[in-house]
Amino acid sequence: MKILHRQLEIASSPHVTSGASVDVIMRSVTLALAPVCVFAIYAFGIAVALVLAVAVVSCMATEHVARRVAGQPSSLGDWSVAVTGLLYGLTLPPGLPLWMVAVGGVFGVGVAKVMFGGLGSNAFNPALVGRAFLQAAFPQAMTHWTPLAGPARFTDVPTSTLALPFAQPTYDAVTAATPLAALKFEGTATDTSELLLGMTAGSAGETCALLILAGGAYLVARRMMNWRIPIGIFGAVAALSAVFTAMGASFPAPPGFMLFSGGLVLGAVFMATDPVASPLTNAGCWLFGALIGFLVVVIRLWGGMPEGVMYAILLANAVSPHIDRAIQPRVFGSVKS
Amino acid sequence: MTSLTSRLTDVLADVFGRHTFGHGIHPPEHKEETRERAIEQFDFAPVLVVPLSQHLGKPAVPLVRAGQEVVRGETIAEADGFMSVAMHAPVSGTVRKIELAPSISGSMVPAVFLEPFPASTQEVSDGAPCDVETATPDEIIEAIQRAGVVGLGGAAFPTHVKLRIPDGNFIDTLIVNGIECEPYLTTDHRVMLEQADDVFMGLRYLLSATGAERAIVAVEANKPDAAERLRAACPDDLPVTVDVVPVKYPQGAEKMVIKALLNREVPSGDLPLDVHAICINVATTAEIGRLLPHGRGIQERVVTIGGPGIKRKGNYRIPIGTPIRFALDQCGVDESLSRVFLGGPMMGAAVSNLDIPITKGTSGITAFTTSETGDPYSGKPVYPCIHCAMCVEACPLYLNPSQLGLLAKTEQYQVMVDDYHLMDCFECGACSYVCPSHIPLVQYFRLSKRMARRQQAAEQ
Numbered sequence: 192m193k194i195l196h197r198q199l200e201i202a203s204s205p206h207v208t209s210g211a212s213v214d215v216i217m218r219s220v221t222l223a224l225a226p227v228c229v230f231a232i233y234a235f236g237i238a239v240a241l242v243l244a245v246a247v248v249s250c251m252a253t254e255h256v257a258r259r260v261a262g263q264p265s266s267l268g269d270w271s272v273a274v275t276g277l278l279y280g281l282t283l284p285p286g287l288p289l290w291m292v293a294v295g296g297v298f299g300v301g302v303a304k305v306m307f308g309g310l311g312s313n314a315f316n317p318a319l320v321g322r323a324f325l326q327a328a329f330p331q332a333m334t335h336w337t338p339l340a341g342p343a344r345f346t347d348v349p350t351s352t353l354a355l356p357f358a359q360p361t362y363d364a365v366t367a368a369t370p371l372a373a374l375k376f377e378g379t380a381t382d383t384s385e386l387l388l389g390m391t392a393g394s395a396g397e398t399c400a401l402l403i404l405a406g407g408a409y410l411v412a413r414r415m416m417n418w419r420i421p422i423g424i425f426g427a428v429a430a431l432s433a434v435f436t437a438m439g440a441s442f443p444a445p446p447g448f449m450l451f452s453g454g455l456v457l458g459a460v461f462m463a464t465d466p467v468a469s470p471l472t473n474a475g476c477w478l479f480g481a482l483i484g485f486l487v488v489v490i491r492l493w494g495g496m497p498e499g500v501m502y503a504i505l506l507a508n509a510v511s512p513h514i515d516r517a518i519q520p521r522v523f524g525s526v527k528s
Numbered sequence: 529m530t531s532l533t534s535r536l537t538d539v540l541a542d543v544f545g546r547h548t549f550g551h552g553i554h555p556p557e558h559k560e561e562t563r564e565r566a567i568e569q570f571d572f573a574p575v576l577v578v579p580l581s582q583h584l585g586k587p588a589v590p591l592v593r594a595g596q597e598v599v600r601g602e603t604i605a606e607a608d609g610f611m612s613v614a615m616h617a618p619v620s621g622t623v624r625k626i627e628l629a630p631s632i633s634g635s636m637v638p639a640v641f642l643e644p645f646p647a648s649t650q651e652v653s654d655g656a657p658c659d660v661e662t663a664t665p666d667e668i669i670e671a672i673q674r675a676g677v678v679g680l681g682g683a684a685f686p687t688h689v690k691l692r693i694p695d696g697n698f699i700d701t702l703i704v705n706g707i708e709c710e711p712y713l714t715t716d717h718r719v720m721l722e723q724a725d726d727v728f729m730g731l732r733y734l735l736s737a738t739g740a741e742r743a744i745v746a747v748e749a750n751k752p753d754a755a756e757r758l759r760a761a762c763p764d765d766l767p768v769t770v771d772v773v774p775v776k777y778p779q780g781a782e783k784m785v786i787k788a789l790l791n792r793e794v795p796s797g798d799l800p801l802d803v804h805a806i807c808i809n810v811a812t813t814a815e816i817g818r819l820l821p822h823g824r825g826i827q828e829r830v831v832t833i834g835g836p837g838i839k840r841k842g843n844y845r846i847p848i849g850t851p852i853r854f855a856l857d858q859c860g861v862d863e864s865l866s867r868v869f870l871g872g873p874m875m876g877a878a879v880s881n882l883d884i885p886i887t888k889g890t891s892g893i894t895a896f897t898t899s900e901t902g903d904p905y906s907g908k909p910v911y912p913c914i915h916c917a918m919c920v921e922a923c924p925l926y927l928n929p930s931q932l933g934l935l936a937k938t939e940q941y942q943v944m945v946d947d948y949h950l951m952d953c954f955e956c957g958a959c960s961y962v963c964p965s966h967i968p969l970v971q972y973f974r975l976s977k978r979m980a981r982r983q984q985a986a987e988q
Contacts, residue, residue, distance in 0.1 A: 200866050200901060201880050203971035205957035206873040207555060207711070207900075211918065211964035213911040269911055311912030311965075417917065466916040471930055473917075515931075522949045523550075523783065523925040524796040 213310075216415045217270030223406035224277050224461065230402050231395040235285035235337055236344025238352045239395045245289045246280030247273060249296030250317075257305040271310050272300060278461055279318035281396025282454060282501070283325070285337040286362065288354035291329055295321040315508045316465045319458075319501050326501070332360060336392040338367040367392035370452040371497035374444070386451035397454040407460035416464050419473055423480020424459040424487070425450055431488040444492065455487060458500040468508040475511075475518040483507045549787040551924050552776040553958045555711050555874065557750060562834045563714040565842040567722055570828075571858065572619050572644045576849035577629045578604065579639040582887035583678040584685050585611035590640060596623045597645075601652040601824050604640055607673055613686050614676045615640070616825030618847035620648040630881045632870055639885070642849065655823030660732045665691075668737040668820075676825040676888070677816055681705065681716070681780065681809035682871050684889030687816070690806055691737045699806050702740040703789060704731060706747045706754065706810035707773070707780035710872025713892045715830040718843045719811045720747070720754035724761035727810060729817030731766060738806055742767040745810065746785050748775045777874060778956040782807045784924050796952050811891075826888055831855070835873075837865040837895030846886050853882035855893060864897040874957045911965035919959035919969060925952050929959035929969045936972035941980040950976060 231239045254272040255265055266272070279299055283292060299321020304313045326333050337349065347363075354360035370381035370391050385391055389399025396403075410416035429446040436444050449455070463469060463483055470479050483503045490499025581587035588605035598604055598617040605615035621644040629639035644650075658671035673688040693699055704727065708716040720727065731743055747755040749772050758770045773779060773788050783794045785807060792803040800807055815826060827848055834841040839860030846855060852868065869876035870890050886893075902908070919929035927949055935944045944950040950973060959969040 199868060199878070199880060199882070201878045202867065202901075203968055203974070204869065204873070204875050204877065204955075205961050205970070206867060206869060206876065206878070206894075206896060207961065208908075208966070209553070209555070209962050211962060212908070212966070213914055213964045216914075216916070216964055268909070271914075309912065311914050415916075466914050469915070471915055471917045471920050471928065519948075520920060520923075520926040520928055522796060522927060522952065523787075524793045524798070524952070525949075 214268060214270050217274050219410060219413055219415055220274045220461070221270065221277060223409045224274075224281070224396075226402045227281060227396045227399065227406060227457075228277065230389060230399045231281065231285075234339055234389060234398065235395060236341065237347075238337065238344070238349050239285045241289055241348065241352060242283055242285065242287060242292050242395060243277065243280040245292045246283070246296050247276035249293040250276030250279060250300045250321075253297045253300040254305060254309075257301060258309075266310060269310055272304070275300060275304065275317045279321045281457065282318065282322045282394050284333060284335055285395050286335060286349045286351045287325075287332055288351055288360045290354070290356040291325055291332060294328075295325040298324040311467055313467055314512070315505055316462050316468050319462055319505055322501055323505060334366075334372075335362060336367045336369055339390060339392050339398075369393045369497065370448070371491065374448070374452075375491075375497040380448060381452065383447040383451055386448070391452075394454060394457075397457040400451045400456040403456045403460050416460075417466070417469070417473070417476050419476040420464050420469060420480045421459040423477045424455070424463060424484045427481040427484025428455065428487055431485060435488060435492055449488065449491070453491075453498045454500040458504055459483070462500075463504050463507070468511055470511050470514040470518065472515070472518050472520055475514045478514055478518070479507055479511060482510060547771075547788050547791065548774050548776055549779065549784040549924055551922055551926065551958075552778065552784070553922050553961055554775070555777055555961060557775070558711045558834075559714050559717070559750065561841050562712070562832050562843055563717050563751075565714075565718075567718050567830055567843045567845050570844045570846040570850065570855070572650070572847060573850045573854035574643070575624065575851070576618050576621075576642045576644070576847060577639045577851060577883075577885040578615055578618060578642060578849040579629060579631060579637045579885065579887060580605050580615060581637055582615070582684060582848070582889060583613055584683070585613075585689075587638065588612055588615045590626055592623045592626075592640065594623055594625050597621070598623060598642065599653045600648075600650050601654070601827055603655075603674075603825060611686060611689060613678055613688070614674055614825060616676055616827040617642060618827040618849050619644040620650055621645050630884050632877050632879065632884055634880065639849075652824060652827070655825070657823045658733075658820045660729070660736060660820070663736070665737045665739065668733050671820050671823075672733070672737070672816060674825065675816070675819045677812060677819070678826075678888050679809050680811040680815065680829060680888060680891065682875070682889050682891050684887070687808065687812055690808070691734070693738060693801065697801055698804060699738045699740045699801070700742070700804045701790060701806075702731070702734055702738055702743040703785060703805060703807040704734075704743060704745040704810050704813050705780060705782075705785055705807050706745055706751070706758075707785055708751070709748060709775075709777045709780040710874055710876075710892070712834050712894050713832045713872045714834075715832050715843055715891055716810050717751050717754055719814050719830055720751070721757050723814045723818070724757050726814040726817040727758065728761065728763055728766060728768070729821070730813035730815070731768060731817070733816050733820055734808060734813060735766070740806065742769070744768070744789055745770045746789055747772050748779060749773065750775045778924055778958065781924065781954060781956060783954075796949060829886070829888060829890070831886060831890055832892040832894075833859045834892065835894035835896055836900055837862045837868070837897045848888060849885045851883050851885050852879060852893060855886065856882065856895070861895055862897050864899065865895055866898045866901045867896040869894055874961070875955065908966045910967060913965055913967060916964060918962040918964060922958040922962045924956060924958065925949070925954075927953060929973075932976075933967055933969050933972055936976045939979070941976050941983060944976055945980045950980065953977075
């Protein structure tokens, strides 16, 4: 066969790729989070389903509208803002008024992601910035915890969930205590097995450590997550809480309790590992993880609040570019240090 | 700083006696379609186009003029200085003209256009033989230059230049590189299977020229038959071992194979010579062993023609100067052919003009169809860099492609060179291959190197 004078395609090598893609990674993260979401809805009912839906929609709408206003093509196809919305929703108290959920979503994505330049440019984890904004604006609502497995959770929507914007929410039930608050303010310890299985009050998606760890293991197995960050965090928290407890910290905090209570597992596995706001090199990731672990222990033991994961990660996000500047890969053939 | 896991795997590899370099990737090999196919002699094209510069260095000086008749194997151009090699007639025929011809770089280069005699038996003419027993190192190096030998693995660096060891330095290990890590290519594999005796004859010349104490033939684990054949054919008097290394791209790169075999790192900006090693491609070695005893020169080479766009895939011994169009015609191409590149898919340069001839550096012609390349106008979306560090984990030189990519976008070429070792990059493409944002990193780096050189030149 004679070859025709056809148009040959010119491209720079390599002419093959691994098939890895940002949207595939982001979709895999949502898949890894699916069991956590299902458990959260099972544990706290319709309220959590509504919180997650409003969180995802408010985050996606913010990014979509912002890009439309800026005359840029929609970026919903990369799925990153969907992941942000889901993670943001999972960090919120189950009975949080939906209008607050929407406000935090708009703030987190609008300020921490869009204003910083969109995907790849956010210095801070947008989901946590949204939550931090709510923590500052509505401290009472953000510390009202719905009791676990309320009997009417699948039939009734809590009054607080549907509270009108800027009105003081009213709550149906008395507030429950998170394991960390119970320990810090009442001196009651929670069993580690209950923490692992999620049989406690807390933010919607933070309670079941086992499901979160399973999701993380899936992402590590698919090479979509740097396991050094969560392992660094867990290692630092375990080691430091053991040391500080032995030295006589303000309340007893055995490593097992410190690891699986509060938002530590969710934060370590899904928040701190946001590649954009964490270091590039493996050595940098170890340092980053250890720094978060240190900050978590310090805030929990000596801070005014019972929980410190959110602030620890946000502070470490700020340090991440400096870690990258300080720790570069050792170039092949350079003098061994 | 290397990662803990890669260090751990390297330690394990050492424990089990299998060595490799750090980082790297595992692209699908696609070698099964041609590796069983014995080398076939190719026909002569109606016109052969022999560029005077098929190597790095100065172009050769033509010894023929238009209208002159030449014999196959005759020297038609001589080396211009030390950084240059001779050219030989790939066919007995008539010199039609010496004019500019298209090249893979996109520029036009001077070339000798040869028209074969239709009735010739195409006997190859012999020159002054170089006897491996009696020749001095300098005589061997000169004979290799006269034979027009360059690195046949693709780089086309004049081989004799590598062999000249400066006074005060020495070589302890000669590495014969039979790694062939590029997907689709099987030329080195076939040469090892079919020309094992030539490889060892070539090795005798190389050992004698360099004074190396020993030689290692490096073969990747995906070619166990080649390793077996070489071990069986190895003469007892040669200090040669055949080392099988795990499959990983880009292990065929000089620095990587030296690291894998000797655990030595060629310092940034230096030559293998500085770690007392020298690395010669296995097909180059076989050609030296085949040509020097007869005083001949390179006038043909083995090329893998393959990829989904080719109908009769195989390994062919093709005269230098054969136009790619003729080669593709001979092998047949698929209707939906969309991209042709010289070499393999990781580092091969795309062909824009089918009149480009096969040169000494052409190890393969690979053709893709629209089902591999996709629709060129709708392609994959390019996302912003998400700092996932997959490129950092892939780069065999431990560079920081992520940071280099961001610097390239902001045109900070000098920072890339000074602080991030841009010039060390040998463009293996591993970073682009793994990037989930589909950022054409290695394309950025090629461009950035040029821009940096241009800026440096402008400042001087």
